[in-house]
Amino acid sequence: MIDVLDPRHDPEPGYWTVLREQAGLRADWSWEVLVTQAWAARTPQPITVFRDGDRPCGVVSAAWVTGRTRRNRFAGAGRGRVGGLDVRGPGASSQPGWWFAEDDADGGVRRLLETYVPAMRAALGPGFGGLLLRQVGEVGLPAVSGRFRLVRRTEDVAVLDVSAFGSRDDWMNSLARKRKQNLRKIFRTFDADPSVEVRCVPGKEADPVAIAEVLRHNEHKHRDVPIVPLPHFTGYLTALLRQPDVRVVEYHDTRTGRLLALATLFDHPTVPIARHWGAVPPEDGGRPNLYFHFYGEAVRWAIENGRASMVFGKKMAEMKATLGARLVPQYAAAIPAWC
Incomplete structure (x- = not known):
């Protein structure tokens, strides 16, 4: 079962506390915080939850970006028919915007593509053009690589x-x-x-x-x-x-x-x-x-x-390396909805 939630309008799900504890999701995933962020955002901020009955087993945070999205404009009442999903953590951009209960060797990337993308096609309709998947680790590269997909290394995480x-x-x-x-x-x-x-x-x-x-x-x-x-x-x-x-x-x-x-x-x-x-x-x-x-x-x-x-x-990676941090490579992948 899949719940596609809009924090601006949907109440906190009864399973949310259990989901946060199970996934180790930090303060920026608090439903109260998601609500205030969504009302102050430039884009709709859908939260998608995967459930096995009453048991949550996955969650994805994203922003719905359209041609109407502007730097200093709040999200309107409608979502726009044509656009794409920017999959990212709701607060800390150094963390992936998804989690799945299964311990996948690729960091859950293949599971996300096989479950989340079809769910969003059904929820958003033919105007869903694709998604930008951020904070993909090296173990997830084989899952996002392929024809018609653009994969680029982004800033390392310290x-x-x-x-x-x-x-x-x-x-x-x-x-x-x-x-x-x-x-x-x-x-x-x-x-x-x-x-x-x-x-x-x-x-x-x-x-x-x-x-x-x-x-x-x-x-x-x-x-x-x-x-x-x-x-x-x-x-x-x-x-x-x-x-x-x-x-x-x-x-x-x-x-x-x-x-x-x-x-x-x-x-x-x-x-x-x-x-x-x-x-x-x-x-x-x-x-x-x-x-x-x-x-x-x-x-x-x-x-x-x-x-x-x-x-x-992410910022100032070289300086942070001199302070003893290890730099963890991260990648972003642009993936068409039909691919």
Whole structure:
């Protein structure tokens, strides 16, 4: 059985909590968060669930993109007849937008093509032209390769394994000499600066308005990218931050109380995600080297909480490699609906 759900209109399914726990889906998959995201999106955001009776056994998140989709336009009441599906995680773009209960050696890619595509053809009709499948791992390449399909390598995902370290210093000592010396200088500078307070708090204790303001500094850097999320709305952030598996690393100016930088962490029993990052530019009163300090704070948090690894996303891959991260290759595949 297949449920194609629109979070704007459909209530949370009774099986959703069980599905999230079974699949290990993080805070951005909370139904409350999906609802607020869908109402603030440029495109309809269908969530497709596969069920064996009452038991959920698969889920796919996607955006329905048509010729009417615009960078700064909300999704209308209708969905448009002709378009394609951009299959991606609802929040963390470093993670696949699908999950299946069966432990497939290809990461569930073949199962997605064999079940999801026919289901969407039936749901969307002849106007469904195809899909863009993001975050395909190397094990999934044979499943997406073929005639009339376009497969390209995208940005690698940085994953830092911390299970071998007993402290932040252990991690630092594993790095190249120049990087290690640079980090030590940064940490000493922040430790000696009483004007900056660093704290890691549950998301519910953070101010979504202040966070939205800081995150928009980072959003301005990516205006040249045609398909990126709209600026962060306080309604979405309010729903996201109150999820129990969200932590926030904050940097405050102790003289004014101003939020200078922040990062959100989506917790997970083994592999948390460092999700959002935003910082006030130094020329506007911010501090240099904040990201490097945050990276060390995230490593310390992961080690102290017994996490095996931390996902640091896609951007600045080469720099993250110098911080000890391994770069996991990712691919995107454009697949016609009839192929």
